[in-house]
Amino acid sequence: MKTLxxxxxxxxxxxxxxxxxxxxxLAASAVVGQxxxxxxxxxxxxxxxxxxSEPRNINPAIVASNGVFHVSSKIVExxxxxxFGTPDGLAPRLALSWAxxxxxxxxxxxxxxxxxxxDGKPFTSADVAFxxxxxxxxxxxxxxxxxKDLAAVDTPDLLTAVFxxxxxxxxxxxxxxxPALTAVVPKHVYEGTDIGAxxxxxxxxxxxxFRFAETKxxxxxxxxxNPAYWAAGQPHLDEIVFRVxxxxxxxxxxxxxxxxxxxAFSQVPLADxxxxxxxxxxxxxxxxxxxLTYQLIVEINHRRPELxxxxxRRAIAHAIDRDFVVKTVFLGYATASDSPVPKYDGQFHAPGxxxxxxxxxxxxxxxxxxxxxxxxxxxxxxxxxxxAPFFNETRQFGxxxxxxxxxxxxEAELVNNDAAAHLKAVYTDHAFDLSVGSPVYRxxxxxxxxxxxQGGLPAGVPFANQGGYQSAEMDALIARAAGxxxxxxxxxxxxxxxxxxxxxVPFVNVxxxxxxxxxxxxxxxxxxxxxxxVSNWADVWLDA
Amino acid sequence: MRGxxxxxxxxxxxxxxxxxxxxxxxxxxxxxxxDAVDAYLVSTGGDRGLADQLRRDWGLDRxxxxxxxxxxSSLARFDxxxxxxxxxxxxxxxxERLPNTLLLMGTxxxxxxxxxxxxxxxxxxxxxxxxxxxxxxGSLAIYAIPGFWLGLVLIVVFAVQLRxxxxxxxxxxxxxxxxxERAGDIARHLVLPxxxxxxxxxxxxxxxxxxxxxxxxxxxxxRAALARGLPRRQVVWRHIARNALLPLVTMLGLQAASMLxxxxxxxxxxxxxxxxxxxxxxxxxxxTPLLLGVILVGAVVVIAANLAVDLLYAWLDPRVGAxxxxxx
Numbered sequence: 026m027k028t029l030x031x032x033x034x035x036x037x038x039x040x041x042x043x044x045x046x047x048x049x050x051l052a053a054s055a056v057v058g059q060x061x062x063x064x065x066x067x068x069x070x071x072x073x074x075x076x077x078s079e080p081r082n083i084n085p086a087i088v089a090s091n092g093v094f095h096v097s098s099k100i101v102e103x104x105x106x107x108x109f110g111t112p113d114g115l116a117p118r119l120a121l122s123w124a125x126x127x128x129x130x131x132x133x134x135x136x137x138x139x140x141x142x143x144d145g146k147p148f149t150s151a152d153v154a155f156x157x158x159x160x161x162x163x164x165x166x167x168x169x170x171x172x173k174d175l176a177a178v179d180t181p182d183l184l185t186a187v188f189x190x191x192x193x194x195x196x197x198x199x200x201x202x203x204p205a206l207t208a209v210v211p212k213h214v215y216e217g218t219d220i221g222a223x224x225x226x227x228x229x230x231x232x233x234x235f236r237f238a239e240t241k242x243x244x245x246x247x248x249x250x251n252p253a254y255w256a257a258g259q260p261h262l263d264e265i266v267f268r269v270x271x272x273x274x275x276x277x278x279x280x281x282x283x284x285x286x287x288x289a290f291s292q293v294p295l296a297d298x299x300x301x302x303x304x305x306x307x308x309x310x311x312x313x314x315x316x317l318t319y320q321l322i323v324e325i326n327h328r329r330p331e332l333x334x335x336x337x338r339r340a341i342a343h344a345i346d347r348d349f350v351v352k353t354v355f356l357g358y359a360t361a362s363d364s365p366v367p368k369y370d371g372q373f374h375a376p377g378x379x380x381x382x383x384x385x386x387x388x389x390x391x392x393x394x395x396x397x398x399x400x401x402x403x404x405x406x407x408x409x410x411x412x413a414p415f416f417n418e419t420r421q422f423g424x425x426x427x428x429x430x431x432x433x434x435x436e437a438e439l440v441n442n443d444a445a446a447h448l449k450a451v452y453t454d455h456a457f458d459l460s461v462g463s464p465v466y467r468x469x470x471x472x473x474x475x476x477x478x479q480g481g482l483p484a485g486v487p488f489a490n491q492g493g494y495q496s497a498e499m500d501a502l503i504a505r506a507a508g509x510x511x512x513x514x515x516x517x518x519x520x521x522x523x524x525x526x527x528x529x530v531p532f533v534n535v536x537x538x539x540x541x542x543x544x545x546x547x548x549x550x551x552x553x554x555x556x557x558x559v560s561n562w563a564d565v566w567l568d569a
Numbered sequence: 570m571r572g573x574x575x576x577x578x579x580x581x582x583x584x585x586x587x588x589x590x591x592x593x594x595x596x597x598x599x600x601x602x603x604d605a606v607d608a609y610l611v612s613t614g615g616d617r618g619l620a621d622q623l624r625r626d627w628g629l630d631r632x633x634x635x636x637x638x639x640x641x642s643s644l645a646r647f648d649x650x651x652x653x654x655x656x657x658x659x660x661x662x663x664x665e666r667l668p669n670t671l672l673l674m675g676t677x678x679x680x681x682x683x684x685x686x687x688x689x690x691x692x693x694x695x696x697x698x699x700x701x702x703x704x705x706x707g708s709l710a711i712y713a714i715p716g717f718w719l720g721l722v723l724i725v726v727f728a729v730q731l732r733x734x735x736x737x738x739x740x741x742x743x744x745x746x747x748x749x750e751r752a753g754d755i756a757r758h759l760v761l762p763x764x765x766x767x768x769x770x771x772x773x774x775x776x777x778x779x780x781x782x783x784x785x786x787x788x789x790x791x792r793a794a795l796a797r798g799l800p801r802r803q804v805v806w807r808h809i810a811r812n813a814l815l816p817l818v819t820m821l822g823l824q825a826a827s828m829l830x831x832x833x834x835x836x837x838x839x840x841x842x843x844x845x846x847x848x849x850x851x852x853x854x855x856x857t858p859l860l861l862g863v864i865l866v867g868a869v870v871v872i873a874a875n876l877a878v879d880l881l882y883a884w885l886d887p888r889v890g891a892x893x894x895x896x897x
Contacts, residue, residue, distance in 0.1 A: 073742070080612070081656045090613045166615040221626070227656070242655070242665060243842025245742050266742055271846065272837045275737055278724040279840075282736045415611070444611040445603030445855050453607070483617045487610050 066549065070567035071264040075276040075288040079246065079269050084226040085208035086160040089167045091317060091465070094205075094559035095289065096267050099248055100143075101210060101231035104134060104153070105203040107316045107468070107556045113200055114316075114372075114468075116554070118561075119148070119209050119232060125196025129510040132199050136184040140255045142211045143236045153186040154178035155212035160220060167472060171202050197512045201372075201469035204316070204556055234260035234563035243269055254563065261566035277301055277543075286545040286567070289558040293543045294417060295356045306546050311358065313557030314539030316468055318367045321350070321359075321422055322477070323533040324451065324460040327493040331406050332458060336395040338530035341459070342381040343388035344429045351536055354421045359538035364523045365474050367466050367537040375520035380527060380534075388433045397434075405434040408458035411451055414444055415463050422535065423461045452487040464488050466537070470519045475503045478522075478531045494531035575883060579876050587868055591644075592637070594864050598857050599633050605653045605855045627653045640858060649865070650858035654850065659862035662847065667866060669739050670843035673836070674828050676759055677767030678821065685771040686817055689778020690810055696783055705779070708772035716831055720765035720838040727761060734760050737840035762839040766831055770824060774817055781813030788812075815886055822878035826871045 076095065082088050085097040105123065108116035120134040140148040161168030162175050174194055179187040188199075209232070214225050228237045234256070235248035248265045268285060270276040270292075277293045279285040281304055293301055302309040323341065327333050347361035363380035366373045397405040410430075412423025420441070427437045437459065442450055450456045467473040476482070480495040502525060506518035526532075542558065544551045547568040554560050606623045624630045628639070643650055649659035692704040711719075728736035735741070740755045785791065786809060794804045833845035844863055851860035 078612075081654060088613050092612050166613045166619060169616055169619065222656075239743070241842075242662070243846065244738065244840075247743050268738070268742060268840070269842070270737065270840045272840070274721055275724065275838050275840060278721070278729055278736045281729040282724075282732060284728075284736055442602065443853060445605075445608035445853070446601060447603075448607040448611055449603035454602075485620050486615075486617050487607075488614045 064549075064568075066261045066564070066566040067568055068261050068566070069263050071266060072262050072287065072548065072562075072565065072567060073266045073268055073285045075270045075279060075285045075292050076246075076267040077269075077271055077273070077276070077290075077292050079240075079242065079267075082226045083246075084210065084223075084229055086156050086210045087164050087166075087221070087226065089165055089205050089208075091290065091559055094556075096246055096248075097208070097229055097231075098233070098559045099235040099265060099561050100229045100233045100237050101208045102233045102561060103204055104207040104209065105200075106554060106560055107204045108554050114555070115200065115203060119153070120203075123200065123203070125199065127510070129193030129195060129508075130190050132188040132190075132194075132196055134186045134188070136186065137255060138184055140232050141253055142213075142232055143230050143251060144211070144214075145253075146211065146213055147183075148209075148211075148232050149183040150178075150180035150186040151183075152209055152212045154180050155216060156207075156209045157186075157188065159215070160210065161206060164220060165206065167202070167467070168206050171198060171206055171472060193508055193510055195471075195508070195510055195512075195515055197515055198469050198471050198507075202467075202472060205467055206472075233561050235262075235265055235561075238264075245269060256563055259563040260561075261564065262562070265562065280304075280307060280543055280545075283545075286548050287542060287551070288544075289540065289542045291416075291540040293541070295358055295541070298356070298358075298541060298543070301543050308544055308546050310542040310544055310552050311539065313542065313552035313554065315369050316555035317559065318369060318466045318537050318539055319416075319463050320362060320365075320367065320466055320534060321419065321536040321538070322365075322462045322464065323426065323535065324457070324462045324477075325492050325494070325530070325532055326455060326458050326460075327495075327531070328455065329408065329458050331395075331397060331408070334395045335530060336391045337397065338533070339381060340388040340391040340395075340433060341430070341435075342530055342533045343384045343391070344433045345426065345533065345535055346383040346429065347535055348383070350422060350425060354418050354425060355536060355538055358541060359418075359536045362534035362537050365477065365526045365532075365534055366470055366519065366523055369537075370466070370468070373470055373516060373519050375523040378523060378527060385432055392433060392435075399434045403434055404436045407436045407438065409440050409456075410437040410459045410461070411440045411442065411447060411457045412461040413447055413451075413463055414442060418538070419461045419463050426459070426461065448487050452489065452491045453485045455484065455491055455493070462488070462532075470522065471507055475506070475522065478526055478529075479503050490531065492531065494529070496525075496529060496531075499525055499529065499531070575879055576876060579872075579879065583872050586872075587865065590864060590868050591641070591861055594861055595637050595640070595857060596633070598852065598855065598860055601852075601855070603855055604629050605857075608654075608854045608856075636857070640861065649862040652851075652856055652859040652862075654854035654856040654859060659858050662859060663844070663862045663866050666842055666844050666847050667870075669841055670829070670832055670836070670845060671870070672755075673759065673762055673766065673832060673841060673843060674825070676763045677770070677828065678825070680763060681767040681770035681774055682817065682821060685774025686778045686810075686814065688771075689775045689813075690782060690805065692775065692779040693782030693786075693813075694805070696779075701779070704775060708775045711768050712772040712776070714769070716765050716769055717834045717838050719768060720762065720835055723761045723765055724838075734758075736761075737838075739841050762835050762841055765838070766828065766835045769831075770828070774820070777817055777820065778813055781816055782809055785809045785812045811885060815882065818878055818882050818885060821881075822875040825874035825878075829867050829871065 078092055080093050083093050083097040085093050085101050102118045104118060104120035105115040106118050107114055119137055121137050122135045125132045136150055142148055157178050162172040174190045174192040175188055176191040177189040211230050214230050215223055234251055234254045236251045238247040238249045240246040246267045250260055250263050270279055273292060273294055276288050277297050280288055298309050301307055325332050325338055331337050351359045351361050360368055363378050364375060368374055392405055399405055410423060410427060413419040423439055427439055430437045451460045476489040478499055479490055480500050482489050502522055506515055509515040509518055549566050549568055550564045553564060605627060606620055606629060640650055652659045652662050655662050688704055692701040695701060724736045727734045735758050739758055746754050791809060794808050832843060833849050836843040836846040848863045851863055
């Protein structure tokens with residue numbers, strides 16, 4: 026029988042991805058998946074994974090980022106992981122159940138019994154309390170926002186942790202944050218030390234299916250099976266080796282040569298996928314990234330008088346042919362956006378949005394109406410366009426946008442920077458007019474999206490509204506949603522937020538995309554949850 | 570004696586060179602937009618408090634002059650400082666990578682110099698012959714190929730299609746091999762990157778050697794040697810080749826630096842954890858102490874190579890390094 030990922034070859038991946046975006050298809054595919062993987066998993070083997078970078082700190086409790094999770098999620102576990110087809114989209118990990126109080130001032134987690142750390146000590150509620158108060162709240166890049174009102178964590182017994190908030194905090198937000206923000210680390214390793222400088226940040230001690238074994242800088246990081254893992258019979262693999270392959274073409278070569286079993290996070294460039302996908306023994310997988318959606322957006326500097334006019338911003342939104350971008354820049358591996366919340370998120374994506382369509386005539390009319398008539402050469406005004414260097418696609422879209430703007434009489438000068446320089450130019454110095462950004466959507470607008478429209482942020486906060494857009498109405502809406510306890514009302518406020526973004530155009534949403542994996546056909550269970558590449562891989566196995 | 574004087578004179582000249590290199594590199598990186606915290610936040614994001622805290626922790630809240638002074642003062646104590654990108658002492662990070670780069674460069678230079686000069690002699694032996702034309706055309710073609718492209722082609726042919734050699738890395742991952750077995754494993758891993766790095770220089774040496782040989786053939790001392798009845802083989806090797814080698818030796822020193830530059834790309838393509846790749850990472854991460862460490866160690870390697878070249882040159886051509894007082 027063909028396995029699911031063998032079916033998902035590159036030529037039909039696009040079609041499949043579109044199919045998968047509906048919840049019904051997801052549920053159906055889970056059934057297909059189970060049938061396809063009904064074989065008995067083979068125990069043993071070393072999985073070699075291509076890694077394009079090697080983060081210095083792989084403690085996911087401190088650094089909540091996909092680059093860190095890629096390695097650390099096998100070692101250190103969160104309270105819950107994202108899942109297909111469960112009521113709240115979650116599957117238990119270190120917590121077995123979770124519930125929020127009606128007043129939003131507490132959240133109770135029942136923890137998994139009989140779990141031990143890799144050093145043999147028992148896992149208890151004290152570890153959760155320590156991680157939450159001392160690391161997530163104080164040190165973690167995202168936890169500093171979500172857990173800012175966390176005042177205490179009560180531990181009535183060894184397997185119960187009760188989070189106490191000083192201000193009402195929506196449990197919906199906490200729940201959506203569980204997979205990415207709640208990696209639990211051992212109190213006995215970190216307590217009384219300088220947490221940021223603890224050696225365990227480079228060699229983590231966790232409860233996960235794999236233990237950290239060794240790292241050779243510039244070469245590889247090796248993880249080995251945790252024989253005392255709490256899930257009976259798991260993990261199936263003996264070892265996982267993350268091999269550092271900084272050159273993307275070389276990573277594709279290593280896959281073809283059979284030296285590497287998996288390249289996740291689109292490490293193989295999109296343009297190479299059709300060729301790689303047709304190589305015998307390799308498959309292109311697009312499923313398993315649903316909860317790791319990235320968004321292609323145009324950030325706008327409202328300090329420029331021309332761009333302060335909403336008609337000009339709307340004209341820019343009308344100038345972009347989103348379907349063309351999906352087809353040419355993303356080669357089909359993306360979806361056109363109509364909102365700041367990705368379409369896949371059925372929980373928050375607003376229905377019936379009236380997104381600006383591709384309409385050059387309308388764009389030109391809007392610019393004329395705004396008083397920016399074409400000069401003799403056909404140009405209305407000039408501006409600086411800074412494409413983020415983070416992905417091939419952000420750079421390529423920059424080149425497309427320049428042409429799209431030329432069609433409506435705006436001459437854009439492309440300014441290309443490396444990552445650090447781009448971050449400073451856009452988010453600290455505001456030395457841009459338009460910028461192409463790629464924020465990641467983290468399953469709840471409060472964690473990742475509202476910050477793109479929120480006013481009054483200090484300069485230097487990256488991936489946030491640094492374009493000077495300021496709306497008292499928008500800020501009030503964001504604040505109300507952040508404190509709204511009723512889930513339905515909170516969701517409703519985020520629908521309103523999306524409509525407000527489309528009306529005010531603080532930034533323009535263009536496309537949303539997940540990543541692709543290229544995997545050996547021997548590798549099984551490569552797409553079993555919506556955060557697969559950053560999940561624990563306890564169920565992954567290598568066929569003979 | 571002559572060698573010792575040459576060495577000491579060279580070493581004295583090195584100090585100002587290194588000082589210029591350090592200050593120049595420091596301010597070049599300083600002039601580029603964004604600092605180590607910006608580079609760090611690229612992959613994590615974070616609020617303003619986090620950025621400020623990191624800048625304080627990493628000493629980036631101080632002025633550039635203050636940081637340069639700090640670096641120079643610690644350098645005076647032979648301390649290369651702390652790498653924020655790796656959270657480790659710079660000296661550890663650099664020394665870990667240095668052997669790989671030396672091995673890669675050394676082997677590539679040996680291959681290029683050895684094979685290039687011998688093939689150059691072969692080509693010049695009968696100028697215009699079929700062998701000469703084939704070698705000249707081949708070397709011209711190779712010289713025109715960019716190293717990274719050659720590297721990728723070598724990977725596709727020898728690692729992907731034929732599966733004869735590994736596609737990258739310096740040795741088999743976590744293989745547990747020891748001794749000779751490990752040396753053999755490393756040698757297998759070096760074949761493709763050395764070929765990619767060294768072929769261009771091999772072509773260059775071949776062409777230079779060929780031109781030098783043809784040029785030297787015309788000198789009177791060659792005719793004199795032949796007239797004295799010395800065997801042709803002896804004339805070619807001891808008289809002509811020795812003289813034709815001189816410009817190649819000069820090139821050798823110059824190329825130690827450019828090869829270090831070329832290794833940045835080759836080390837990335839072949840995933841060799843060396844100094845070149847480290848320099849690239851240091852720039853991307855705006856890790857000034859690390860970049861200075863790499864540049865300093867690189868400069869020392871280049872200076873040492875040039876010193877060796879000078880000594881070799883002095884041995885090949887006794888007129889060199891004699892100095893005015895001995896020449897008189």
